Amino acid sequence: MKQRILFIVNPISGGLNKISIPTLIDENLDLDKFDAEIIYTDFPHHAKQLASEGLAQNFDIVAAVGGDGTINEVADVLESSGKIMAIVPCGSGNGLARTLGVPLNTAKAIARINNLNFTAIDVGLLNDKKFFNMAGMGFDAHISAHFANSKKRGFFGYLKSTLKEVSSYRPQHYKIHIGDKKLSVDAFMLSLANSSQYGNNAHISPTASLKDGLLDICIIKPFPLKVFPILGWRMFSKTAHKSKYVDIIKANDFSVLRQTDGPVHVDGEPLNMGETLNVSVKKLALNIII
Numbered sequence: 001m002k003q004r005i006l007f008i009v010n011p012i013s014g015g016l017n018k019i020s021i022p023t024l025i026d027e028n029l030d031l032d033k034f035d036a037e038i039i040y041t042d043f044p045h046h047a048k049q050l051a052s053e054g055l056a057q058n059f060d061i062v063a064a065v066g067g068d069g070t071i072n073e074v075a076d077v078l079e080s081s082g083k084i085m086a087i088v089p090c091g092s093g094n095g096l097a098r099t100l101g102v103p104l105n106t107a108k109a110i111a112r113i114n115n116l117n118f119t120a121i122d123v124g125l126l127n128d129k130k131f132f133n134m135a136g137m138g139f140d141a142h143i144s145a146h147f148a149n150s151k152k153r154g155f156f157g158y159l160k161s162t163l164k165e166v167s168s169y170r171p172q173h174y175k176i177h178i179g180d181k182k183l184s185v186d187a188f189m190l191s192l193a194n195s196s197q198y199g200n201n202a203h204i205s206p207t208a209s210l211k212d213g214l215l216d217i218c219i220i221k222p223f224p225l226k227v228f229p230i231l232g233w234r235m236f237s238k239t240a241h242k243s244k245y246v247d248i249i250k251a252n253d254f255s256v257l258r259q260t261d262g263p264v265h266v267d268g269e270p271l272n273m274g275e276t277l278n279v280s281v282k283k284l285a286l287n288i289i290i
C-alpha cells in the first residue's frame with residue numbers, strides 16, 4: 001500500500017521562489033511508493049493548522065517545505081504522534097536540516113524521502129513553546145524580532161540586522177537554576193541549543209546532540225566589540241566552545257530568571273515571554289527523515 005505524504009509549502013521562506021516544487025516532487029518522489037498532496041501556507045502560523053488537518057486526515061508523512069520556522073510549526077503537531085516528518089529545506093538558515101544532513105538541494109531532499117530512513121530527535125520546551133533546533137534570549141531574540149519585521153530574508157538579511165544592532169545591544173543579567181545549582185550571569189545572549197547551529201553553519205555549540213536528551217545552555221558573556229568578528233569566525237569554524245567568552249552547560253530541566261519580561265525566540269521565531277522561563281526536554285519525541 002502507498003504511503004500518503006502531505007507537503008506543506010511556505011511560499012515566503014528563505015526569499016526563494018517555490019513555483020517549481022510540484023514539478024520537483026513529480027520528478028523526484030517515487031510515485032509507486034507515495035501518494036503526494038501539496039498545500040501552501042497563506043499566513044504566519046498556518047503551517048501548524050495545516051499539519052493538524054493532515055494528521056486528522058491520517059497522512060503517514062508530513063513534509064515541511066521551508067525554514068526552521070515552518071519546521072517548528074509542523075513538528076509541533078507531529079511530535080509524539082508516531083507519524084514521520086520530512087524536511088525540504090527552503091529557509092534562510094536551515095539549521096535543523098543542515099544538522100541532520102538533509103541535502104539543501106530541493107530535488108535531492110525530496111529524493112531522500114523515498115528510502116523512508118528516519119530517526120528520532122529530542123524536543124525542547126521553553127515554557128509551553130516547543131523547539132527543535134534552537135531557542136534563546138538576549139541578542140539572538142532581539143535579532144529575530146528585528147528580522148521578522150525586515151523585508152529582506154536569507155543569510156544577508158540576518159547579517160545586515162546583526163551588524164546594525166550589535167554595537168548598541170546591552171548584555172542582560174540572568175539567574176539559572178539547574179536542580180540545586182544556582183548560577184548568576186551577565187550575558188550578551190543565552191542560547192538553548194538542541195542542534196549545534198543557528199543555521200548557515202553558524203555553530204554556537206559544536207558538541208550539541210539532537211539525541212542526548214539534553215540541551216546545551218550557551219552563555220555568551222559580555223565581550224569587547226572588537227572580539228565580535230572573532231566570535232563569528234569561531235562559530236563558522238566550530239570552535240565557539242573554546243572561546244573564553246562562551247560557557248556551555250548541558251542540562252535537561254532548568255529555569256532561567258530574567259530581570260524583565262521581553263523577547264525570546266524559538267527556532268528563530270520571536271515571541272514575548274515573562275521573567276521566568278522553564279526549560280525541559282522530551283527525549284527522542286520527533287520522528288524525522290534524514
Ligand SMILES: Nc1ncnc2c1ncn2[C@@H]1O[C@H](COP(=O)(O)OP(=O)(O)OP(=O)(O)O)[C@@H](O)[C@H]1O
Pocket residue numbers: 010011012013014015041042043044045046047066067068069070071090091092093094095153154199267268269
Ligand atoms: N503565506 C505566508 N505569508 C507570510 N508569512 C508566512 C506565510 N507562511 C508562513 N509564514 C511565516 O514565515 C515565517 C518564516 O518562515 P521560515 O522560518 O520557514 O523561513 P525563514 O525564516 O526564511 O528560514 P529559517 O527559519 O531557516 O531562517 C514564519 O514565521 C511563518 O509563520
